[in-house]
Amino acid sequence: MVQGKQQMKEYFALQFNMINRRFRDGGVVPIFAYFIFAIGFYLLSNFLFKTTEFAVYLYPFLYINLIGRLSETQRCEFLTICFGDNQFKKIRIAENLIFTIPFVSFLLYKQLIIPILFILLVSLILALLNFRTKFNYTIYSPFSKRPFEFTTGFRNTFPLLILAYVLVIIAASVNNFNLGIFSLMIVFGSSFSFYLSTENEYFVWSYNLNPRNFLINKIKTALLYSAALTIPIVVLLSFYFQQNIGLLFIFLLIGWGWVICGIVTKYSSYPNEINIPNGMLLALCLTLPPMLVILTPILFYKAEKRLENILK
């Protein structure tokens, strides 16, 4: 029993150290990163709850989507081998509960008790079920012709995309344009996230393209596939909110701007992960979309220079 507690303590201490190390490697003091995260989480949550009355249903869904990644088959198998079945379950429950902290704190602040109970219940069930192992089949992806970002990204986030489509139907039925725009931004936010992790250099090196054409090729694919994902939303919103088509078009441009900016930011630090200065520029573009017009070409130029080492 004592040994089990010690094992868990050591496991979480190791995870904590690994996270802190990542921040330090990126040039950020961990305490500062946690502070920024807390502020960002509060602002986004507040935005969500102000935008739509359905936030109360969306919030648990976002939580489930987040902790779903902790149930990856290989990860679970590794933990079971290391700690044994009983200890593994305790670790998974503890992990899921740790991830509830920001969500539960915000819901407490909003005095919403039922979603809190739901989130806690779901965190326990998902820790014990390990459903991803049982349903380990290949999910169809409509983006197989031009792998890999959208191919893998779609498979990782399809529940979120389904949610976006459900939301836009609700937006049309309750005549809430803001909710429709929110669903559009969920799709663009997902597409943007597909480009954030750095791929192995082999998959850049393999390209028979110079840096500029490589970046243009990536951008073309991203625009094409993100357009394909947003078509149902755009069609529905254009039909039901004809008076707001101009605004819809602006949000489309912002969404594509985010995706392009995500791509050039990633490769401006390549093969390293996005560094702090470039990450800050990216954050600036996300919060102040007009900055996209100025910063995207700068980051594109930096990315082109950076890729010259690999794509000669």
Next chain:
Amino acid sequence: MSYGNHSILKNINIEFDEGKVYGIVGKNGAGKTSLFRCIAGLEKYDGIINSSHYPIKNHLGLLPTEPFFFEKITGKEYIQLLCNARKKPINDIERNNVFDLPLNQYATTYSTGMKKKLALTAILLQRNEYFILDEPFNGVDIESNILLTEIIHTLKKLGKTIVISSHIFSTLSDTCDEINLLNEGSIIKSVQREDFQLLEKEMKQMTVGNRIEKLGLL
């Protein structure tokens, strides 16, 4: 090529001809993978590498010792990705699936040998002029080893240049025209096909020495 003040490769002067198969042997850490990465342009180095097809990287099929695969990408999509990268259209992946791989499954679920066969299939479908195969026989079943040997013979007939590293001497003697011995970053010996047996004997003597006696089993 060096890391800080420490040189990994020193005075490498080697020529690879078209339609020939070259073996690179050496202990772990001798510099084989570093040499391959330099040729591929994945590492910086001092010196010159010339080739009839330029840049080499766009005509080179590189099979790493441990190929990398994305989570949630199928075998078919992996091949598609690498062929797209080289602008090589593929008409019928299923027909080209000579190793009978489950191409619609996620590549990360494959065994070590299957992963290697998938990576090899992809670089073959890229229709490269040069091939660097780092430990291609490792973890691959005996049937596929036979097939792989035949593929190498076919590539040779097609005038391709192939460089292979392997720790299994027989796989090299079956396929190579020349074997180069790499030691501490330098090529210390180049041996032609007719002298392979001699090289094997020499390597055996050098490697085994009196180590078995030291074990005290006899």
